[in-house]
Amino acid sequence: MASLNRRDFMKALGLAGATAASATACSWDDNWYRTPVEEILPYLVKPEQVTPGTPTFFATTVTSGPDAFPLTARHRDGRVINVGVNRQLVQAGEAISAIPKAAHLELQKVYAPDRIRRPQEAGSDIDWNTGLEKLAGAVKAAKASGKTVAYLGGYKSGAIVELLNDFTGGNAVFWEPVGRAAEATAMETLFGSRQLPVYDLSEAHYVLSFGAAFLGSWGGTALASQFAHARNPNHGHFIARMGLVSPHQDQTGANADDWVATAVGGETAAAFALAKLIAQQTNYAGFATAILGNVDVNASAAAAGVEVAALESIAKMFVEAGTAIALPGAVENTDLAIAAMLINVVSGNIGKTVKGGGYSGPLHTSGDVAKLVADMAAGKVGVLLVDDANPVYNLPPSLGVKDAMAKVGTVVALSSHPSETTAAAAMVLPTSTAFEDWGDEDVSASTKLLRQPAMTPLWDTRSLGDILLTVARGAGLTPMAAPAVASAEGDEAAETEAATDTDAPAVDVSPLGFEPANWRAYVQTRWERKVWANTDRSVPFAQWWIRTLQAGQFKTAADASLTPSAAAYSPPAPAASEGIGLHLHLHPHRHDGRFATAPWAQEVADPMTGQVWDAWVEVSAELAAELNVKDNDEVEVSAGGQSVKAGVEVYRGLKGKSAALAFGQGRTESGRYANNRGVNAFALVSGDKKDSAGNVLMVASGVSITKTGNSADLASTFGSKGDSDGGRNWGVSVNAAALAKSGDAPAAHAGDMTGIHHLPRDQRLEEKQRYNFYNSPQKPNYRFAMTVDTNACDGCGTCAIACYAENNLAIVGKSLIKRGREMNWLRINRYWETVTDENGVEHGDVRFVPMMCQHCGLAPCESVCPVLATYHNVDGLNAMVYNRCVGTRYCANNCPYVVRRFNFHSYVWPEPLHLQLNPDISIRTMGVMEKCTFCVQRTRRVKDAYKDQGFNTLVPDEALRELPACAEACPTGALTFGNLNDEASVPAKSRESGRSYVILSEFNTDSAINYLAKASFHKPEAAHHGGGHGGGHGEGHGDGHHSGTADDHGDAAHGAAAGHDDHGKAEGASHGHTDEHKSAHPEGAGEHH
């Protein structure tokens, strides 16, 4: 050994690691291998601005178009490893505190192993100069031969739109397959201006949706935040009620209190009938009267397949709510969007819940795309630039986009994400992602966002703007004469006004053309001329620019009024649908397929079914019986001349002969994570169904479903296909009216609303404080805790994805999830209980219960670990020492919450996904247990920061509330972190609430997480027993009658529960029935206090 020096040893170690890796690396799907051996080397010369172990934050903007969202990029050692809330804006009240799910997924796509890394032509690499020259030549040739240069991409706004319009001479199409152009058309029809409405749900007492996934992947994150605000009983003594008129309950629809199931495609007819009913109730006589004149409520309701009485009841609640809002459907449909907006109009909610001043950038319809495709097929298009749109995948096959692309002179894909469209393009010029590029967004009349590159491009990619500028100059293009953005004229007028008001020097406001040297200069110059020029210019631009870059957002006052001006429009004649209906909808994670390439979007369970890595056909119980299929049976679904085979999930959120299929799977040319997973729902769009504006609807028609007799290969993380928690009180709901009245007033005053029977504890042991066998630390500074408000949680799963991003959770793939080995530290349990209302009518009640390590004060896992690998630390955290773990797994067997996750293998992150790993957390190797740590790396960092200010300085509540990744990302504020030893903290205060409950509290685990029960409008008001009696007849009793196993629990346990604490003995065993007790204690509280 003497001859082996340290260097040789390190080399040998590295070689051994490499050999082990290459010898045993499996296909990614079996995503594990032997523990890797890696070298770590320190910087020899440390780059400036990089302090090892310290992150840097850059304000940036993620996602594009109307959904663009200001965030910060967390930068570590040369790359962005995570996204975070832009605290500066949140504290200024200019942004909501949330991280859109899309932001995490976009960031993961930056590191996607199959990204296109350099320019390619016909599948082989070329260099940039060649590519750009070829493109310039093609553009020149197209112009010379009188053909157009066209662009097709997703929604965009800001500078890039202007540049693209200049570049293509106005032939740029900004389109999304399930987008929001229909709403813009509706606004144009009813208010004469083509812009998106600004929805404000925060004060709405009734939210009526026709299927729009406004709590999922539709309409931006702000809507979920507003809805949570409206549902929050502490904001103004009301709880928003949600109605759903749609054939299908998706994750958003699962939050609905009232569900009127229409036939598939019947939403439009139902919406017009509702608009008419509401107009009748409000005696509406405004500008839209004419449109509703021809609507026949009975005929429409019949065509929609719903009872008029059901619609009348919705209409009544909508009108009685006063402040209310109607939102459009699951897929774009101009008629439905108009009907929904009409409801807002006739109920007088324009200006209250629906405002103007929204996004006014280009939103093209499928009709515009069809026109482009027709031009392409006719050979009129010389050059087609395709950006982040994926028309080959997203357009119905009947449109023949692939054939049309073959007739275009040159198709150039400007995207670094491989897709069906890049595969069909002649040339791919990969563009940088939002994290690597400059950019800006005009999300509304009042809000502009700025984006700066937070890292150098990972690969040899260039920014779209630079490509366009270079090619434009190379091809000698001339920009369009007039600026293309509609708002630009207004800006100029305002600018002149502003110029006269101040002493500031005059600024150049001329159009930019292709004049700026590069894309950064383009963005900067545009902001100078169009944004800064409209300010008072008291701050010099250079300074203002840096300030704005740091903030990431610039707000101005804007006119939010809407002027009614009814255009000629008549609703389509209601037509009843026949046979089986197939409802197509956006997937909450994979959206329209754009995120299918991000493994998190595949690995994190579907909120409603728990399905991962696949596509499945949801069928109603009725249809399942008719087809004689059960879960995981394979069926063949045919529609629009196409057929696909997929597994079945018998689904409670469908009625009649309905089925549903989510968009987003069935990619074929999109890299390892997306390819050949499930089926493409767009292939089933027949293309013959159009709305009255002539746009193709993304719906299936002429559907038939047949059983193939085979078994599918679906993998679900939901252990029990039964929907109930079986009376265990994991998901609890309380009477909404009572909750609205009391808010989160302490149970001592409002009574215990949950009605959970607490098992009696021995009085003598209680007095001696002998329930904790071991000594607790004396006066610790912290007891970290969390409050989970299940009333706010809408099940979107953003927290789960954020947890994957923060904590380096392994992606294990479908085969291992099928074997029950997902590594999620945070899961969202979905319980679908049946609640019987006071009239004896049964309603479905979906409760989302985020479940993570409860950090029990008396943790069952800790006492059983033979080697003390899991222990309690002084901050009250249930800590886990990975290095000490030997893997007995006893802790996990003894965790009643089943939140511990075992590394059954060592998992790998295919390069370059490993670059995204959070260096604050170690990568766990096989044989080691792991679980939620409450993001100990974050709590530790913030604790240290405050300790630096003084030894006794404790972290204030404000700095803790959204500290863990899940709480930071949550758009609804359902997760709140805090210090239980600080009486003013949110978790400490919420524990007093009348709707607070602790899961499995009877185990005396002293859980650090308390849950707040969900408001249910159907739940009969629980009998309040005051503080003294520990619960009345709530869940355990009411649900017990439906849930089987807990049937007998309700009454007997109630008898036992009576008299469980200090006041209890008086009432004794006389608590026989709810009614008796209710009459004895009408108000519950007070008598004992």
Added chain:
Amino acid sequence: MEAIRPPSYSAANRDIIRVMFTPSAAYLIGLGISVALVGLLGFCLIPEVWWGMGMAGTNNASFWGTYIVTFVFWVGIGHAGTLISAILFLVRSKWRTGVYRASEAMTVFAVMTAGLFPVLHLGRLWQVYWFFPYPNQRYLWVNFKSPLMWDVFAISTYFTVSAVFFYIGLVPDFAIVRDHNKGLISKVYNILAVGWRGTNRQWHHYMAAYGFFAAFAAPLVLSVHSVVSWDFAMAVTAGWHSTIFPPYFVAGAIFSGCAMVITLLLPMSYIFGWKDYVNEWHYDALAKMCLLTSGILTYAYATEYFIGWYSQNPHEWEIFYWRATGEYAWAFWLMVFCNCVAPLPWYLPKLRTNPWVLWIIAGLINVGMWMERFNIVVSSTAHGFDPAMWRMYSPSMWEVGILLGSCGWFMMYFLLFAKTMPAVAIMEIKELIAAPVKGKLEAK
């Protein structure tokens, strides 16, 4: 019923020692199969060490699976041996004489087999030495609150005590083997016999030591399986967390152990022609023991269900209801059949002595007791507190290989024992025969 019927001291010596050191072809084949199974165990262990515990069928809810099931099974098997050798010795039960040696060997080998599993079920089994509270520079210590730590001490104590007790019992017999052989064998057994000459003084000390170790081992019969049961009873998991577990486990252990003694000794006595030493008298007693413990088990099962229902604890009742009706109902009913129903024919005295009936029922009991542990270990975790985390477990082929390998490991030792040690305690047999004294005494 007749007792042991050996004609004389010399016949006893001859009959027992006759079978040693002369392996037949069938024996060698059996030994070969056992060794091959041990090889299978090693082979199946490799992927688990190399690729991780994921090679087993365990999952995020059911973390233990076959390994711990089999661990408890083998620990249980051991108990009959100590019961027969120690407790029956202390209560001076004469029928133990013919069977105790083989039972004791079975105990030692069963504990050795059981001891494999806590090691090889570890996620990082190369760190197994962390279980031991040895002083180290890292100041790491073990958690004495953990039942697994109690297991470490319970099992190692049990193994040590049974091995020593086993060896002490063998010393006089080793001397007989020494005296009946020549050459190398004699030399080896001379060492093993540690100078045993059979003097009065030696017998005096020997009997004192034997009594002492019997008294020392006796409580272990109750304590070891109680401790093993605490692995479960100390947990909060529904279906585990139960005060009935210690007696219930001890009864089950004796039940399975006695059945295993029948399973092993019955063919052995026929093959070796030991009808005079191991016969209906013993089988009848063992079968009665099984009947008693089967009754206790049946009562325990019933009690669990009664308490599950009577306590109105939804978690308890759910798991017991599900065991009998859910996906693992086959395992539950197989357990009930094998442990509660199958022994019932033994209430007819005739069937307690029929070798075929004995052997088949004992085999069923072995299956049933494995299933009992499967029911406890797997079902409770597979069907825990959160319905959203119910996960079914089924063993992977690697686990099945290791299960079979553990049987091979046990059989290998037992077969080696049968040919290298007197499988019936010669010196105790002689206590039942009239001493070969000249005169009238011998005639009687």
